[in-house]
Amino acid sequence: MEIEGDKIKHTPEACAGNIRPVKDALYVLSGKWKLPLIGALMDGPQRFNELQRFLGDITPKVLSKELRELELNEFVERKVFSTVPVTITYELTPYSQSVEKIIDELRKWGIEHRERIIKNRKSSTAA
Amino acid sequence: MEIEGDKIKHTPEACAGNIRPVKDALYVLSGKWKLPLIGALMDGPQRFNELQRFLGDITPKVLSKELRELELNEFVERKVFSTVPVTITYELTPYSQSVEKIIDELRKWGIEHRERIIKNRKSSTAA
DNA sequence: CTGCATCCTATAGGATACTG
DNA sequence: CAGTATCCTATAGGATGCAG
Numbered sequence: 078m079e080i081e082g083d084k085i086k087h088t089p090e091a092c093a094g095n096i097r098p099v100k101d102a103l104y105v106l107s108g109k110w111k112l113p114l115i116g117a118l119m120d121g122p123q124r125f126n127e128l129q130r131f132l133g134d135i136t137p138k139v140l141s142k143e144l145r146e147l148e149l150n151e152f153v154e155r156k157v158f159s160t161v162p163v164t165i166t167y168e169l170t171p172y173s174q175s176v177e178k179i180i181d182e183l184r185k186w187g188i189e190h191r192e193r194i195i196k197n198r199k200s201s202t203a204a
Numbered sequence: 205m206e207i208e209g210d211k212i213k214h215t216p217e218a219c220a221g222n223i224r225p226v227k228d229a230l231y232v233l234s235g236k237w238k239l240p241l242i243g244a245l246m247d248g249p250q251r252f253n254e255l256q257r258f259l260g261d262i263t264p265k266v267l268s269k270e271l272r273e274l275e276l277n278e279f280v281e282r283k284v285f286s287t288v289p290v291t292i293t294y295e296l297t298p299y300s301q302s303v304e305k306i307i308d309e310l311r312k313w314g315i316e317h318r319e320r321i322i323k324n325r326k327s328s329t330a331a
Numbered sequence: 332c333t334g335c336a337t338c339c340t341a342t343a344g345g346a347t348a349c350t351g
Numbered sequence: 352c353a354g355t356a357t358c359c360t361a362t363a364g365g366a367t368g369c370a371g
Contacts, residue, residue, distance in 0.1 A: 096243045096259065098314030099307060105317065106310075107234060109344075116223045125353050132223065139344055141354060162352060175316060179309040180226060183233075186302055187225030190232065193299075236364075252333050266364055268334060289332065335370075342363085350355075 105150060106176070110135060110143045115152060115173060116180045122156070122168035152176065232277060233303070237262055237270045242279060242300060243307045249283070249295035279303065 106112060110132065117123060117131045129140055144167060147153040152173040158164040233239055237259065244250060244258045256267055271294060274280040279300040285291040 095247070095311065096240045098311045098318065099240050099243045100314070101318055102310040102314035103236065103239060106313075107236070109230065109234070112230060113223045113226050116226045120222070134345090136345060136347090137354060138346095138356085142344090165353065172320075175313055179306065179313060182306040182309050183229040184222065184225045186233075186306055187227070187229035189302060191225065191228055261365090263365060263367095264334060265336085265366090269364090292333065333371090335368105337368085338366085340363105340365080342361105344359100344361090346357100346359080348356085348358105351353090 102179075106179070108143075110139065111147065112176075112180055112183060114140075114143055114147065115169065115176055116184070118153065118167060118169045118173075119177060119180065122166040124164070124166055128167065229306075233306070235270075237266065238274065239303075239307055239310060241267075241270055241274065242296065242303055243311070245280065245294060245296045245300075246304060246307065249293040251291070251293055255294065 113132060114128065117128055123131065125137075125140070125144075128144075129135060129137065132140070135143075144153060144155070148155055151170055153167050154170050156166050156168065158166070240259060241255065244255055250258065252264075252267070252271075255271075256262060256264065259267070262270075271280060271282070275282055278297055280294050281297050283293050283295065285293070
């Protein structure tokens with residue numbers, strides 16, 4: 078997994094070290110798909126194809142990779158059901174609940190941001 | 205700025221559209237430095253070099269680029285003071301406060317995550 | 332001090348085709 | 352259905368050096 082060492086040299090006073098946790102978090106969670114993927118799974122277990130449709134334009138290769146990584150980080154559990162044909166689902170682990178707040182904030186912000194942009198478009202068109 | 209169109213085709217029922225805002229947010233905020241940078245500025249106005257030291261290993265080119273983008277998105281204001289030599293500071297705009305919650309959550313999560321990893325290391329070493 | 336210009340590489344992620 | 356295998360490209364971001 079790798080967390081970068083404690084290399085940050087900050088002015089002793091200040092707040093400094095405060096950003097290290099942010100960088101730590103980003104190290105695991107950043108990328109185009111991880112958060113949206115977890116967001117998608119917040120609605121309950123999903124199958125591979127469901128996720129693919131859900132996310133809109135992710136390719137199987139990438140989806141597969143992202144799921145594997147999320148499994149390694151213990152955000153996601155892969156379950157195999159011995160139906161015919163076999164059914165496989167992905168679902169969030171209890172641990173991943175710790176990420177849900179981030180996603181909620183991101184979601185809220187995304188909504189506001191989109192509105193803001195639309196407003197700005199209007200007012201600049203009016204000029 | 206560009207927000208991707210409403211191309212997500214989700215099963216009509218489900219929750220689906222819920223992830224679009226997440227993707228919107230990520231479109232603007234993702235990358236290695238934007239969030240840490242805003243996090244750094246949460247402690248008050250900073251100068252170019254301060255930020256560079258603060259963030260640990262960002263190159264001037266990248267820092268410069270990130271700052272420009274944050275300025276465009278109205279998260280950051282660049283202020284020039286006519287001292288000799290000129291002093292330039294970067295500070296967060298009121299709008300960027302809307303992102304602070306995200307950063308706080310990220311920070312909290314980063315701290316927990318690091319602790320978790322350390323614990324796991326110990327227990328797996330014990331095996 | 333505050334950057335910009337140039338060059339360079341690693342990696343994320345897309346396209347396409349194929350398998351059990 | 353649930354992926355894997357290959358190939359390919361765009362882009363983020365690092366290294367270095369220079370400039371006002």
